[in-house]
Amino acid sequence: MKKSTKNFINLVLLALLFVAVWLIERFAGASSMLVTVLKKGAIYAVIAVSMNLLNGFTGLFSLGQAGFMLVGAYTYAVLTIPVAKRVAVYQMYAGGAIHFQLPWIVGILLAGVMAALLAALIGLPVLRLKSDYLAIATLGFAEIIRAIIQYEKLGPITNGSLLLKTYPTFSSVLFPFAAAAICIGIIVLLINSTYGRAFKAIRDDEIAAEAMGINLFRHKQMAFVISSFFAGVGGALLAMYQGTLQANAFKSAMTYEILLIVVIGGMGSVTGSVLASFLFITASEWWLRFLDSEQFIGSFQVPLLRSGFRMVVFSIVIMVVVLFFRKGIMGDREFDIEGIAKWCRRRFGKGGAKA
Amino acid sequence: MSENVLHVENITMQFGGVVAINNLSMEINKGEIVALIGPNGAGKTTAFNCITGVYEPTNGLVSFNGEVIVRNHPSGKMKKLYAGENADKYPEKPVSLTPDRITHLGIARTFQNIRLFKSQTVFDNVLIAKHLRRTSNVFTATFRLNMKEEKRMRAETLELLKIVGLEGVKDELATSLPYGQQRRLEIARALATQPTLLLLDEPAAGMNPQETEELGEFIKEIKDRFNLTVFLIEHHMNLVMGISDRIYVIDFGKQIAEGTPAEIQDNPAVIAAYLGVDEEEGVQ
Numbered sequence: 173m174k175k176s177t178k179n180f181i182n183l184v185l186l187a188l189l190f191v192a193v194w195l196i197e198r199f200a201g202a203s204s205m206l207v208t209v210l211k212k213g214a215i216y217a218v219i220a221v222s223m224n225l226l227n228g229f230t231g232l233f234s235l236g237q238a239g240f241m242l243v244g245a246y247t248y249a250v251l252t253i254p255v256a257k258r259v260a261v262y263q264m265y266a267g268g269a270i271h272f273q274l275p276w277i278v279g280i281l282l283a284g285v286m287a288a289l290l291a292a293l294i295g296l297p298v299l300r301l302k303s304d305y306l307a308i309a310t311l312g313f314a315e316i317i318r319a320i321i322q323y324e325k326l327g328p329i330t331n332g333s334l335l336l337k338t339y340p341t342f343s344s345v346l347f348p349f350a351a352a353a354i355c356i357g358i359i360v361l362l363i364n365s366t367y368g369r370a371f372k373a374i375r376d377d378e379i380a381a382e383a384m385g386i387n388l389f390r391h392k393q394m395a396f397v398i399s400s401f402f403a404g405v406g407g408a409l410l411a412m413y414q415g416t417l418q419a420n421a422f423k424s425a426m427t428y429e430i431l432l433i434v435v436i437g438g439m440g441s442v443t444g445s446v447l448a449s450f451l452f453i454t455a456s457e458w459w460l461r462f463l464d465s466e467q468f469i470g471s472f473q474v475p476l477l478r479s480g481f482r483m484v485v486f487s488i489v490i491m492v493v494v495l496f497f498r499k500g501i502m503g504d505r506e507f508d509i510e511g512i513a514k515w516c517r518r519r520f521g522k523g524g525a526k527a
Numbered sequence: 528m529s530e531n532v533l534h535v536e537n538i539t540m541q542f543g544g545v546v547a548i549n550n551l552s553m554e555i556n557k558g559e560i561v562a563l564i565g566p567n568g569a570g571k572t573t574a575f576n577c578i579t580g581v582y583e584p585t586n587g588l589v590s591f592n593g594e595v596i597v598r599n600h601p602s603g604k605m606k607k608l609y610a611g612e613n614a615d616k617y618p619e620k621p622v623s624l625t626p627d628r629i630t631h632l633g634i635a636r637t638f639q640n641i642r643l644f645k646s647q648t649v650f651d652n653v654l655i656a657k658h659l660r661r662t663s664n665v666f667t668a669t670f671r672l673n674m675k676e677e678k679r680m681r682a683e684t685l686e687l688l689k690i691v692g693l694e695g696v697k698d699e700l701a702t703s704l705p706y707g708q709q710r711r712l713e714i715a716r717a718l719a720t721q722p723t724l725l726l727l728d729e730p731a732a733g734m735n736p737q738e739t740e741e742l743g744e745f746i747k748e749i750k751d752r753f754n755l756t757v758f759l760i761e762h763h764m765n766l767v768m769g770i771s772d773r774i775y776v777i778d779f780g781k782q783i784a785e786g787t788p789a790e791i792q793d794n795p796a797v798i799a800a801y802l803g804v805d806e807e808e809g810v811q
Contacts, residue, residue, distance in 0.1 A: 234554075317749050358669060365668040366658050366677065373655045380642035383579065385630035385659030385720050394665055504646060 181509050198346045207345050213450035214348040217411045218355045220445040220510045221434040222402035225359055228439035230395040231375030233307045235427050237403050239314025242422040243290055244283035244404025245411035246321055249336040249506050250329060253277040256462050257338040262331055269328035276340045285403025288397045297395045311424055321419045336417040349410055355402050360442055432490050436500050444502030529556040532724055532756045538587035539611035540573055547573045549780040550612045562756040562771040566800055570780040571760040572639055575726055580626040588612055588659040595758035596629055598622040637713040637720035639729045641700040649712055653684045691715040707738045718753060727759035731766050739763050742769045745781050
C-alpha cells in the first residue's frame, strides 16, 4: 500500500472515531459510565504513550511518570484558577501568592514545559545510570517532587496538601480525545523521524548506537524531556478530568498503573499502549468495580470481595502478563489497516490472498 | 611519504593489575590497508576500543588526521598501580572523545561479535547511521520540515545497499540474515557514517574460504570506491596476506613485529608467537 493512501485511511478512521465518540456522548449521556471511561482512557493513553516513548522505544526504564504528571497538573491548576476564586481556594494562605489567571491552553502548554524543564534538570544526574538504577532514581525523584509540592511553606503557590479546585475543566468527551490525538500524533511523528530511529538504535544496542555517531546522553536526555513534556500535559488533562487536585493522588502506584498499561499493551507499540489504556481504565473503573464491594448471591456472601480486592486482581493480572505474555497485546508491532488486512488473510484462508 | 591518518603513540591499557596493551605505537597512512594480527587475547580488540573511544587508555596518545582524539596519563588509583612505560610523557590534560565524536570525525568500525540493531530491518540499520550527518533538529524532524534531508538519507541508504549487494533483503529483519550477510551489513552501516578510516574487527570470522575470498575483494572494492583507509583485525592469514599493505603483530599487548606480508611471514618472532617455541631450542 502506498504511504499516502495509508495516511488517508488513517485520517478517515480517526475522523470516524471522533464521530463515534460524539454519538456515544449524545446518546449514552455525558455522565454515563461509558463516557467517563472514554474520557479517562484518552488521558491515560497520552501518558502511557509518553511512558512508552521512554521505556519501550528508547529502552530507558524510568519510573518517574507520576512525578512529571504531578508537576504538569499543578502547573496547570495553579496558573488557571480564576483570580476571583483564589481567596476561597487558598483559604489557609490568604488567597495565595499568584494574582493572575492564564487561559487554559497556555496552562496546558506550560504544564508540559514545566515538566520538561524539570526532566532536563533531573536527567543530568540520573541518565548516567542504567536499567534498574535509573528506575530507582527516577522513582525517588517522583516522590521528592510530591513531597516538595505538599511542603507547607510552598502553600501560597501549591496550597500545600489541600485541594486545588475551580480551575477550568472540560465537559465534552471530544476534548480529551482531541488532545490525545494531537499528543499521540506528535509522538508517532517523532518515533518515525530520524530521531526516533536513533532512540530505537539506543534501545537495541547502546554500544553500536554510539559507534554509529549517536550521542547517547543527548538523545536519552531528549527522549526523557519529550516524554516528560507529554506526561506533564497528561497530568494537566487528568487534573481537568478530576475537577479537583491533590498531590496525594500522584503516588508511585500511579506510575505502576501506567507501567502496567505499557507492559500489557506491548513495549514499543503506540497502538498497544492506547488499546491497553482504554482496556485498563474500563476494567478498573467499571467492569471490575464490583470486586471492591461486598456482593451477595441470594443470601450467600461471595468471599474475598471487599474494598481493595480489585488491586489484588490487578496484581495477579500483571504477574500473569509478565510471566506468560511478556510481549503484551501488540508486542512491538503496530495496529494498522495493513496489519489487519494481513491478519485477515492469514486467518481466513488463502482465498483472501488471491482475491 | 604518504599522508598520516592515524597515529597511535605509546598506548598502554591497564585493567587493574592486568596490562592488556603495553606501549603500543602504530602509524596508518592514507589509502593503506593495514592489518593487526596476533594470537588470541593479544589485545587486538582492546587496541580498537582505545582508538574508537570505548576504552580510555591508561597512558598514551592517539591522533587522527593530526587532531588528538585520545590522550591520557596514569592518574588516581592507577598512578601507583601503573606497570607500563612512558608514564610521564603525556602530562597534558587528558583528552577522551566519546565514540560518537570519534565517528563524527570519520572513524567507523565494525564489531567482532556482530552488533546490529536487532529489531530493525536491514534498511533501517543503515539508515540509522545516516542520523550522524543530519542538519535537522528534533522539531524540524518531527514535523517533517526536513523532507529533503529524509529523502536524501533514504536514497543514500538504498545506494549503499546496492553497492554491498544487500538491496534484495532490505526489508528483512537484520538478524534473520545469514552470518556472512550480517557481516556485510555491519560494514555497510559503518560506511553510511561516511568515514575516511574504517576499522574492521575480524570481518571474516565464521566465514568459509570462499566467503572469505569474496570479502577480501569486497574490502578492496569499497576501499577504492569510498577512498578509504582500512585497518583490520583478522585471523584468516590468507585474507590478511592477500590484501594488506602492512601488518602489525602484537602478542601479550606488545608489538612484536611490523612489516609487509612477506616480511611478517618470515619473521621468527611471529612464528614463535603463533606456533610456540621449544624452550630448549629457542627461536631458530
